[in-house]
Amino acid sequence: MTDSGLTFPQGFTAAAMAAGIKPSGKTDLSCVVSDAACAWAFVGTRSSAAAACVTRNREVYGQAGPVRALVVNAGNANAATGAQGARDNADIADALGSVLNVEPDAVLTASTGIIGHLLPMDRVLSGVEHLPDELGRDAAPFAAAIMTTDTHPKTAQATLSTGARIVGTAKGSGMIHPDMATMFAFAFTDARVDQAALRAAFPAIVNRTFNAVTVDGDTSTNDMALVLANGHAGEVDLAEFLTGLEGVMHDLARQIAADGEGATKLLTVRVSGARSEAEALTAARTCCVSPLLKSAVHGNDPNWGRVIMAVGRSGAAVDVERMTVQVQGTPVFAGRPLPYDAAQVSASMQAPEVVFEVGLGVGDAVGEAWGCDLSAEYVSINADYTT
């Protein structure tokens, strides 16, 4: 759910500006600042061609010190830019740290946009210098400034029993010429959370939410998920906090999937009966990334053979004799093809969300993944030569 008028949790402020990175002139440089040191957790892309921001955040993460700010630019991924790109990225963190009077390593960075172009550093550094002038509690300008080809900003929030809040923002996989290919999920909370406990729990949460989204199977050089906790609202129950955080990430993940390029509907695949959660997620993701299944969903075609195919190639253990498939709640396969009213099921697929439920018949583990349909619009968005 995108909340208008959403404010950041206590102690967090943000600012956004048009620094001239995006040719469109839209806001493209933004930051979130905490007035107190934050415990934090981070998961970055597994790409071996990771961008400068991911590489640096990973290094800072290893030092395990607290952080105070995040600076984000859109319009340029600063990826495949070599040693100069790494220096530029560090210079941005240094510059914001200097203005805020905090250590450079208390500033995290994130870039999204075109791959293989150096940042226009004069404009970026001049922007960073003035960015903190406009800090405010409103989350909307930040959520808008991190977008590339997203059609709308993505935010979600949770309030815990103590009154502590978690506010999340994300940008999706809008990917457009020549290479916009980044997902970000940033969560900010005023809950007080032990950093070690947060870091221990975060990767699994990302795996079940952010990593269960697939628009086209292409993994970015810049993907990252972050959570910053400044403690202003005091101690919270860890389990309650993690449940709330996962809810926020889950909400953002579905928003990202539904706003995939050219998407007209959300594709949800729920897998049960798997040998492990990892295998359940693998099977669900493989369904969500299948161009054949995505095309069928676009055409309201209850094409369950493509689910069998995708699960079969996913590597997850399955007993086809005990396997089950439901499309929008209608059983279509249970070890063998079941009779069903194809026209009726097709009609039920003309909905904002199409759900496949798949039982693998080999265990008790479950997993869920989200994607979107594949439309001709996806091709035209990504094929047009625009320079």
Place this chain on the structure above:
Amino acid sequence: MTDSGLTFPQGFTAAAMAAGIKPSGKTDLSCVVSDAACAWAFVGTRSSAAAACVTRNREVYGQAGPVRALVVNAGNANAATGAQGARDNADIADALGSVLNVEPDAVLTASTGIIGHLLPMDRVLSGVEHLPDELGRDAAPFAAAIMTTDTHPKTAQATLSTGARIVGTAKGSGMIHPDMATMFAFAFTDARVDQAALRAAFPAIVNRTFNAVTVDGDTSTNDMALVLANGHAGEVDLAEFLTGLEGVMHDLARQIAADGEGATKLLTVRVSGARSEAEALTAARTCCVSPLLKSAVHGNDPNWGRVIMAVGRSGAAVDVERMTVQVQGTPVFAGRPLPYDAAQVSASMQAPEVVFEVGLGVGDAVGEAWGCDLSAEYVSINADYTT
């Protein structure tokens, strides 16, 4: 190259008929018969939901006995059809074996077409009974009868120094409602080849050819590659034979890629400087399956950032600082972005084949993969609800 007037090697004959499996009324049931026992090698899909024909051929393969015939039906994959499907598949082999007066286990089977529907066994068995009446040397009727949504038959051949011949036929990944998702590559030779040597060499050849083709990353329940050698033309040099066989498979693989659904051009990715052949192939395949890169190729967009992205996520080791990318022969990246004439490179991509050459900078191994562009036509082929 598709050769019209192509005949099978000595001792092989084939027949094809319209048995009424395809609603279109086109030929859909065919066989190839050898008048002598064949040494053979087989590679089947790794799908854990493999079709009845793959499962049975794999069992027969384990017995290592010689074979005499292959029977193929198109229009129905006989996959996800449970125990009845397995019985039907065995009955087809039994029926052809009976007509030919050979053991059932000397008959291999292959099915392609819709998943999740039982075969119309009355029509199939009646067809099989009459199929051998029409056996002839011409390869064209067989090559046509194994097609589903292929736009044309695919054949290739090689002649060895002894005069022995290798003739290959394939069908591509035409996939249409509800699920046509099969590649076949069948090679027939009159060379005399030791079965153990053939079986030892065949998987690597398939890996470099047939397994290096990707149209959409979806792996079928029915994919298989087969080679049958009846020995009529006598002994051959094994190395020369394997080179010839790989050439035939290579040619067929490229034909399959170029005829991908909605394809307007062939996409070739050559990787060098990899740590191993397996990693080179993985990197090349990941590029060929990337919807972003495929869309860029469709739009003549020299979008090398998407190559960096795809290689980065492939899992292959790469040193980005030493990585190189060329598009249609023009260097665009060498550890950092290179200046190039984008309009000129875009113009050079308006060709039947677009080649990316990628150096990973970490070793000496090479690998090549083939795919096709992603067009809006792919979506419409696979989205339309047609029942």
